[in-house]
Amino acid sequence: MSYAVETRNLTRIFAGKKRRRKRRKGTAEEVDEGSGPVTALDGVSLEIKEGELFGMLGPNGAGKTTLIKILATLLLPTSGQALVAGHDVTKDPFPIRQVINMVSGGETSGYGLLTARENIWMFSQFYGVPSKVSKGRIDELMHIFGLWDKRNAKVRMLSTGQRQKMNMIRGFVTDPDILFLDEPTLGLDVNAARTIREYVMNWVRGQKGKTVLLTSHYMAEADQMCDRIAIIDKGKILACDTPGNLKRMIRTQTTFQLEVDTIRDTTSFLAMQGVKNFSQKDDISKNRSLLTFILEDEGPVAEILSSITSQGSKVHSLQKSEPSLEDVFISMVGRGLD
Amino acid sequence: MSAATARRTDWRYRINLNLHAVVGRSYPRIVGANREPSWIFFEALLPLLGIAAYVFIYQAFGQAALEGTSDPAARAAINANTNALVASVVLGGTMVAFWLNVLWSMASQLYWEKEIGNLQLYMMAPMNRMALLGGMAVGGMVMTSMRAVSTLIAGVFVFGVVFQVANPLLLLAVFFATLIALYGLGMMFASLYLLWGREAWNLSALMEEPIFFSSGFYFPLGGLLRIPGWGPAVAIAGSFIPASLGLDALRQLTLGTTAFGGKFWIFDVTTELELLILMCVVFLILARYCLAYLETLAKREGKLTSRHQ
Numbered sequence: 001m002s003y004a005v006e007t008r009n010l011t012r013i014f015a016g017k018k019r020r021r022k023r024r025k026g027t028a029e030e031v032d033e034g035s036g037p038v039t040a041l042d043g044v045s046l047e048i049k050e051g052e053l054f055g056m057l058g059p060n061g062a063g064k065t066t067l068i069k070i071l072a073t074l075l076l077p078t079s080g081q082a083l084v085a086g087h088d089v090t091k092d093p094f095p096i097r098q099v100i101n102m103v104s105g106g107e108t109s110g111y112g113l114l115t116a117r118e119n120i121w122m123f124s125q126f127y128g129v130p131s132k133v134s135k136g137r138i139d140e141l142m143h144i145f146g147l148w149d150k151r152n153a154k155v156r157m158l159s160t161g162q163r164q165k166m167n168m169i170r171g172f173v174t175d176p177d178i179l180f181l182d183e184p185t186l187g188l189d190v191n192a193a194r195t196i197r198e199y200v201m202n203w204v205r206g207q208k209g210k211t212v213l214l215t216s217h218y219m220a221e222a223d224q225m226c227d228r229i230a231i232i233d234k235g236k237i238l239a240c241d242t243p244g245n246l247k248r249m250i251r252t253q254t255t256f257q258l259e260v261d262t263i264r265d266t267t268s269f270l271a272m273q274g275v276k277n278f279s280q281k282d283d284i285s286k287n288r289s290l291l292t293f294i295l296e297d298e299g300p301v302a303e304i305l306s307s308i309t310s311q312g313s314k315v316h317s318l319q320k321s322e323p324s325l326e327d328v329f330i331s332m333v334g335r336g337l338d
Numbered sequence: 339m340s341a342a343t344a345r346r347t348d349w350r351y352r353i354n355l356n357l358h359a360v361v362g363r364s365y366p367r368i369v370g371a372n373r374e375p376s377w378i379f380f381e382a383l384l385p386l387l388g389i390a391a392y393v394f395i396y397q398a399f400g401q402a403a404l405e406g407t408s409d410p411a412a413r414a415a416i417n418a419n420t421n422a423l424v425a426s427v428v429l430g431g432t433m434v435a436f437w438l439n440v441l442w443s444m445a446s447q448l449y450w451e452k453e454i455g456n457l458q459l460y461m462m463a464p465m466n467r468m469a470l471l472g473g474m475a476v477g478g479m480v481m482t483s484m485r486a487v488s489t490l491i492a493g494v495f496v497f498g499v500v501f502q503v504a505n506p507l508l509l510l511a512v513f514f515a516t517l518i519a520l521y522g523l524g525m526m527f528a529s530l531y532l533l534w535g536r537e538a539w540n541l542s543a544l545m546e547e548p549i550f551f552s553s554g555f556y557f558p559l560g561g562l563l564r565i566p567g568w569g570p571a572v573a574i575a576g577s578f579i580p581a582s583l584g585l586d587a588l589r590q591l592t593l594g595t596t597a598f599g600g601k602f603w604i605f606d607v608t609t610e611l612e613l614l615i616l617m618c619v620v621f622l623i624l625a626r627y628c629l630a631y632l633e634t635l636a637k638r639e640g641k642l643t644s645r646h647q
Contacts (some may be wrong), residue, residue: 014640069640072462076637095347097464108454113370125362126463126470128355154373 003069003083004178004211005048007177010080012041012066012235040066042235043080048213048228053204055226056215063235064215065104065171068180071213072102085178098127100178103171105164105186112156116147116166119155120173127174134173141169145195161192166294172203179203181214185221193221201225219326229325231332238332246328254295255327256320258304261313262289268307269293274300279330288316359465360473367477368444381435382488386496389431389489392556393497396423421500422597423557428493430555433581433588434588435485436520437549439478441542443561446525447474448532448632455561461636467629471528476519501592508607509591515614516584522621523580529628533635533647552576559586560602573604580617583610 016037041063048054056064069075071084073093077109081087084096110119117138124134142148145165150158158166166186171179181200181310185193204210222229223243230240239246253276262282269278269291276294283290293304302320308315371377400420407413451457460470493499503509531538553559553576562573576582587610590603604610 012640066640069458073459074637077641094464097462098346100462102459102462107455109459111366111370114366115372118365118369122362122365123459123463125358125365126460126465128351128358128464130358140364 002050003047004050004052005046005054005087005213006083007044007046007071008068008081010041010044010067010070010082011039011078012063012070012075013078014038014040019209022216039235040215041077043068044232044235044237046230046237046240048211049054050209050211051204052227053201053212053214053225055153055222055229056213056232057219057222057229057325058215058232059333061234062232064232065230066184066235068102068182068213068215070074072100072180073097074105098194099176100180101171101174101176102180102182103167105185106185107164110155112154115152115154116158116162117142117151120166123170124173129174137173137175141172144199145169161188164188165192165196167197172199177209178211178213181212183215185216185218190262197221197225219324219329224326231329233333239328243325246325247323250294250323250328250331253331254298254320254325255323256293256295256301256318258291258293258308258315258319259317260289260291260308260315262287263311263313265306265311266291269304272300272303272307275304277331277334279334286302289313292327292330307329355464356466356469356472359463359469360476363470363473364477364480365473367474368480373480374617377481377485381482381485385431385435385485386489386492389427389492389556389613390497392427393424396420396427399423414505419598422593424497425493425499425593426558427556428489428497428499429495429588429592430557430585431489432486433516433585434550434555435482435489436517437553437555437579437581438546439482440520440524440527441545443478444471444474444521445527445531446538446542447471448528449535449538452532454627461633467633468525468626471625471629475524479517501595502594503592504594505591508611509588510612512584512587512591512607512611513608515611515618516580516588519580519584519614519617519621522618522625525625526621526628529625529632532632549576549579553579553582554585555581556600558589560598560604563604566599577604580614580621583613583617586610587614 014037022289040061046062055093056067058064066075068135070077070089071087072083073084073096076090085099087093087096089096110123114122117135120138121131121134124138124204125131129137139151142151145168147162147165147169150162153162155163155166168184171181183201185196188196200214201213204212214222214226226243228240228242229246231238231246239249241249262284266278266280269275273276274296276296278291278293280292281290282288291308295301298320305315305318397420400416400423403416403420404413407416448457451460460467494501531541534541551555552572554562554573559573559576559582562569562576583604586604587607589597590607595603595606605613
């Protein structure tokens with residue numbers, strides 16, 4: 001089996017800010033400023049097969065971007081090993097750089113004075129793509145991504161969505177074998193996000209040897225697109241499997257969703273016997289909370305309802321649901337992504 | 339891995355890749371200059387005011403000297419001297435354009451690229467980092483040459499400067515050696531400025547006026563050698579900027595070595611060309627090592643290629 005990406009016990013520790021002792025005004029007290037080392041990745045071992053669309057789900061600060069930066073040869077691991085296209089990111093970055101590309105959500109790269117087409121062409125030159133080939137690919141991709149009308153618009157005149165489409169084309173124009181997509185649909189409207197999702201899926205599945213590592217905040221996106229998903233939190237991989245298998249992992253558990261008036265005290269829920277995990281989403285405008293419980297069985301439901309009503313909160317709805325990827329995430333991480 | 343991932347690593351491929359990168363990175367500079375016509379005002383017309391100030395001062399000195407002289411030979415000598423001074427200022431103004439480009443658009447460029455989010459895309463690409471900076475330099479040279487040419491044209495047609503070029507090939511050799519050494523210095527600064535972050539801007543501002551003076555942009559630098567005490571020290575320090583020696587050689591080649599009585603030159607043209615070639619080699623090698631160090635540091639610390647870190 002050949003792997004596009006392979007990491008073994010990969011760890012990355014950031015030094016943190018320098019410590020600085022500062023005397024607080026008017027007092028003899030000294031304040032220690034700065035922060036200690038931060039472990040962004042903690043012994044991550046992953047294998048991404050060639051031709052796979054691999055997803056990575058995790059909250060902010062989970063280590064997703066750090067992992068992508070190591071794989072993209074932009075960051076050195078503190079310990080462990082990472083191989084991309086069979087080459088070590090630390091010792092042999094050149095052949096890796098030839099076959100990879102990366103697109104991040106909310107990217108503002110390029111030069112405002114250049115047109116969208118010129119910007120993409122410029123980046124393609126850094127990969128040695130012949131101009132004629134590059135321009136042909138750009139035109140084709142601009143049609144696919146619906147950016148053709150804006151091909152001669154200066155980059156500074158493009159909207160966020162158009163700019164992100166341009167970034168995506170930049171990622172594909174070099175015809176990489178391995179593409180890292182870091183939250184590529186972040187902040188995009190539904191149509192733009194759908195165009196990108198469909199193209200990425202077709203790109204991986206329509207050709208041999210193309211691999212995508214995708215990080216996303218959107219559970220449904222990862223569920224729809226990815227062959228396998230890793231759930232990462234605090235620098236550790238908590239689970240890694242197909243979306244179907246991940247959901248089956250918690251099928252023995254029961255998922256309940258309750259819509260209630262906003263409640264403040266939720267500490268008692270996790271202490272209840274039979275409650276494996278729960279998350280809370282507040283809708284301030286409606287003064288409501290959506291509580292998702294992962295339960296061992298239906299036993300604790302009565303106790304949960306009693307706890308909510310004892311706080312003076314009203315239960316508006318109660319629903320038992322099939323486990324979704326979000327439930328898997330909550331079950332493992334202990335909170336939702338939002 | 340599959341055949342798809344078995345890419346080329348031979349030298350022919352690498353040269354082709356890096357030439358593409360140079361063309362790619364020089365493109366925004368060359369095209370950008372044409373898209374912002376305001377550069378004509380800021381880059382070509384405004385700097386002429388500073389040059390004009392020096393020209394008028396030198397012409398006033400010449401006029402004052404002529405008023406007390408009736409001997410035709412002495413008057414001719416005064417006129418030749420005034421022309422040499424004005425021509426020195428015009429040539430200095432031409433080279434100032436390149437120095438400012440090196441300082442603001444080369445040295446501080448990587449820091450700026452980091453701020454707008456381009457740097458990590460550059461660092462991730464397979465091209466050599468020197469090709470990236472080379473592209474910036476080529477683009478900068480082309481763009482700045484427009485300002486330089488406009489200064490020269492103004493010098494000839496507005497200020498009536500007369501140049502006498504005896505050896506155009508040597509002139510071109512000195513000019514290009516100066517540019518390569520100058521932009522090599524800029525490449526070296528680029529990585530250092532990135533390490534220093536925001537202080538880079540202050541450093542550029544700090545290095546502007548003192549170097550204008552110590553490099554003799556508006557007067558023949560050899561004149562400082564005749565000032566006892568601090569004069570030679572400043573002239574020697576200024577000579578480490580390639581523009582100083584380049585300018586001195588260019589002045590000798592366009593005004594003749596006998597201008598100013600042959601007393602204001604630092605070295606002869608051949609020596610200055612040799613020193614400039616040495617600077618080209620040293621600065622380009624140092625730039626390469628600085629960039630390699632920067633990249634390793636960036637990857638180790640994780641702070642240089644990301645924005646807002």
